[in-house]
Structures are given as structure tokens and as C-alpha cells.
Amino acid sequence: MKILLTGGTGFIGSHTAIELIKLGYEVEIMDNLFNSKITVLDKIEKISGVKPKFYKVDLLDKEGMDDVFSEGQYDLVIHFAGLKAVGESVEKPLKYYENNVCGTINLLECMKKHGVKKIIFSSSATVYGDQGVAELTEDMQTGVGITNPYGETKHIIEEILKDVAEAEPEFEVTILRYFNPVGSHPSGLIGEDPNDIPNNLMPIIMKVSTGEIEKLRIFGDDYDTVDGTGVRDYIHVVDLAKGHVAAVNKMKPGVSIYNLGTGKGTSVLEMVTAFEKASGKKLPYEIVGRRAGDLAEVYANPDKAKKDLGWTAELTIEDAMNDTINYLNCLEEK
Ligand code: NAD
Numbered sequence: 001m002k003i004l005l006t007g008g009t010g011f012i013g014s015h016t017a018i019e020l021i022k023l024g025y026e027v028e029i030m031d032n033l034f035n036s037k038i039t040v041l042d043k044i045e046k047i048s049g050v051k052p053k054f055y056k057v058d059l060l061d062k063e064g065m066d067d068v069f070s071e072g073q074y075d076l077v078i079h080f081a082g083l084k085a086v087g088e089s090v091e092k093p094l095k096y097y098e099n100n101v102c103g104t105i106n107l108l109e110c111m112k113k114h115g116v117k118k119i120i121f122s123s124s125a126t127v128y129g130d131q132g133v134a135e136l137t138e139d140m141q142t143g144v145g146i147t148n149p150y151g152e153t154k155h156i157i158e159e160i161l162k163d164v165a166e167a168e169p170e171f172e173v174t175i176l177r178y179f180n181p182v183g184s185h186p187s188g189l190i191g192e193d194p195n196d197i198p199n200n201l202m203p204i205i206m207k208v209s210t211g212e213i214e215k216l217r218i219f220g221d222d223y224d225t226v227d228g229t230g231v232r233d234y235i236h237v238v239d240l241a242k243g244h245v246a247a248v249n250k251m252k253p254g255v256s257i258y259n260l261g262t263g264k265g266t267s268v269l270e271m272v273t274a275f276e277k278a279s280g281k282k283l284p285y286e287i288v289g290r291r292a293g294d295l296a297e298v299y300a301n302p303d304k305a306k307k308d309l310g311w312t313a314e315l316t317i318e319d320a321m322n323d324t325i326n327y328l329n330c331l332e333e334k
Pocket residue numbers: 006007008009010011012013030031032033034035036057058059060079080081082083084099103122123124125178179180181200
């Protein structure tokens with residue numbers, strides 16, 4: 001089976017490429033390299049033995065994409081490409097709607113033109129908004145109470161995919177709602193490497209540990225949670241990558257939606273402690289006020305993915321921390 005990964009040189013896409021190649025899938029990558037580096041391809045080769053064919057093409061470049069699909073003759077697309085900085089999306093909403101939503105429409109049009117009918121889409125737990133409960137299941141109503149344009153783009157794209165699948169009955173759509181991806185490849189060669197100032201907890205912890213950011217600001221310690229700090233479902237990126245492989249194997253007509261999470265919540269302070277334990281050094285932090293739009297506690301109910309895809313997350317927070325520190329050490333050695 002020949003698979004195109006849009007955004008495949010990025011954090012989650014590169015890990016997924018490796019897991020797919022390991023199982024013998026033919027993988028090609030299309031990315032505009034806005035938030036990733038071309039050198040990732042050599043690292044994928046080093047780990048998997050195969051260097052995927054690469055196209056530096058933007059989702060907004062319809063002609064460029066048409067050429068990719070003419071050459072590629074793909075069976076399936078995994079659509080990772082998108083902008084994901086929540087704070088920036090509030091400042092530049094049009095950039096986010098254009099890139100993520102218009103980009104996906106261009107991709108779907110191109111797929112249709114070239115007879116490619118299978119797509120897996122990178123969605124996010126953010127589409128659930130505030131449900132008033134911590135444990136989230138796929139059948140909950142989505143799109144209410146989303147607090148930023150980035151999250152809105154994920155919801156809108158999910159709706160577009162549902163409409164397309166309705167109109168084109170042979171279309172096979174799988175929507176994967178990721179919880180909070182963390183960790184790195186155990187080789188230390190690839191991991192999260194944001195080009196700009198990150199908003200998410202784990203990349204900030206990484207930058208605090210390297211001294212690029214002075215200290216972690218913990219957004220609130222007065223939530224009704226285990227220790228007052230926010231609780232999330234952190235999933236190791238290698239588990240997440242394997243979730244995509246499981247989804248590839250179980251594509252079916254219509255729309256299938258799965259949470260990819262561990263089902264277990266971890267607080268910010270527990271993440272700090274786990275990082276300190278793995279690194280053997282203190283992580284400077286201060287408690288500041290709550291961040292607007294944050295929820296107290298959120299975690300996945302991962303039962304549907306287990307039942308239908310035969311997939312469950314296996315790695316722990318400790319694995320994620322050890323792999324992240326290994327990755328940071330490898331970056332330093334260079
Ligand atoms: P990433 O930024 O590392 O990877 C995304 C890739 O898409 C980058 O390599 C970027 O250069 C590329 N890209 C962006 N716009 C493009 C365009 N117009 N044309 C071509 N390429 C383009 O991000 P990631 O963490 O690997 O996330 C992958 C997907 O998963 C994204 O859609 C993201 O929104 C989604 N997601 C991520 C998280 C997370 O916390 N990392 C959580 C939920 C969902």
C-alpha cells in the first residue's frame with residue numbers, strides 16, 4: 001500500500017513514517033517545511049533503513065499538489081499538515097483558517113480528482129470543548145466552547161470530512177482525536193523541535209531544561225484536581241504513531257472517529273516531578289494565574305480504539321521523559 005503523509009516531516013508525521021516503513025508500507029512525504037527540517041528525512045532513513053520520497057509542496061499550491069498526486073498514485077493519505085500554535089491562531093486567525101481549512105479542501109479536491117478515497121485526519125481533543133466532565137468519548141457533541149481558532153479549524157475540518165463522506169459513499173475517512181502527544185523516538189534522533197516559542201507544556205519543559213526559557217510558568221494551582229494543577233492525558237508519540245498504523249489497517253467506508261489517548265490523567269506538577277526524576281535536575285517553575293480557556297481535567301476514554309482498532313497506548317510518562325531527555329542530549333552533542 002502506498003501512503004502519502006502530508007506534514008510527514010513534522011513531529012507526529014515523522015514518527016508515523018517510521019512505524020509504517022517498519023511494517024513494509026511505501027511512504028512518501030509532502031511538506032512545505034514551515035515547521036520542520038529536511039534533515040528529518042535522513043533521520044527517518046537512519047532509523048528505518050528507507051528514505052521516503054519527499055515533495056516540498058504547500059497545501060495551498062493546488063498545481064504543485066496535483067503534480068504530486070499524478071506521480072504518486074496513492075492508496076491513502078494521512079493528513080498531518082497544519083499549523084498548530086494556539087496562541088498564534090488567536091492573533092492571526094485568517095492565516096490558520098486559510099492554511100488548515102482551505103489547505104484541507106485543496107487536498108480533498110486533489111484526492112477526488114486522482115481517485116484517492118482514503119484519508120486519516122489529525123484531529124485533536126480540543127474539538128470537545130468544555131463537556132463539564134473529564135473523561136471524553138467519541139459520541140459526545142463537538143464544536144461547542146472551543147476557545148481558539150486553531151481548535152475551530154479542527155472542528156470545521158471534521159465537519160467537512162463528514163459531509164464529503166456523505167456525498168461520496170466510497171470515501172473512507174478516519175478521524176483521530178489526539179490527546180497530548182509527548183516524548184520522542186527512543187533513538188534520540190527525532191522529536192519535537194518547534195521553530196518558534198511553544199505554547200504546550202512539554203516543549204516548554206524542554207526549553208526550560210536547556211536554559212532557553214528561564215522557568216516554567218504553571219497556569220494555576222487552584223483547580224479541583226489531585227494537586228490543584230491542570231490534568232491532561234499525555235500520550236507517547238510512538239504509541240500515537242502506532243495508532244495510525246492500526247487505523248490504516250482498519251479503514252472502512254464512511255467516517256470513523258477514535259480518541260488516541262491513554263485514558264489516564266497526569267497533572268502539571270506530576271509532569272514536572274517525572275521530568276526531574278528522569279533528568280536528575282531541578283526544573284525551575286513558578287505558579288501563576290490560570291490561562292484563559294484552560295480546562296481543569298481532561299482525559300480520553302480510549303475503549304473504542306481498543307475495541308475497533310486493537311490499539312492501546314503501552315508506553316508510560318517515565319518512558320516519554322527518558323526518551324525526551326535522550327533526545328535533548330543527542331541535540332546537545334551535535
Ligand atoms: P508539526 O508542526 O511538527 O507538523 C506539521 C507539519 O505540517 C510541519 O512539518 C509543517 O511544516 C507542515 N505544514 C504546515 N502547513 C503546511 C502546508 N500548508 N503545506 C504543507 N505542509 C504544511 O506538528 P505535529 O505536532 O506533528 O502535528 C501534526 C498534526 O497533528 C497537526 O495537524 C496538528 O494540528 C495535529 N495535532 C497535534 C497535536 C500536538 O500537540 N502536537 C495535538 C493534536 C493534534
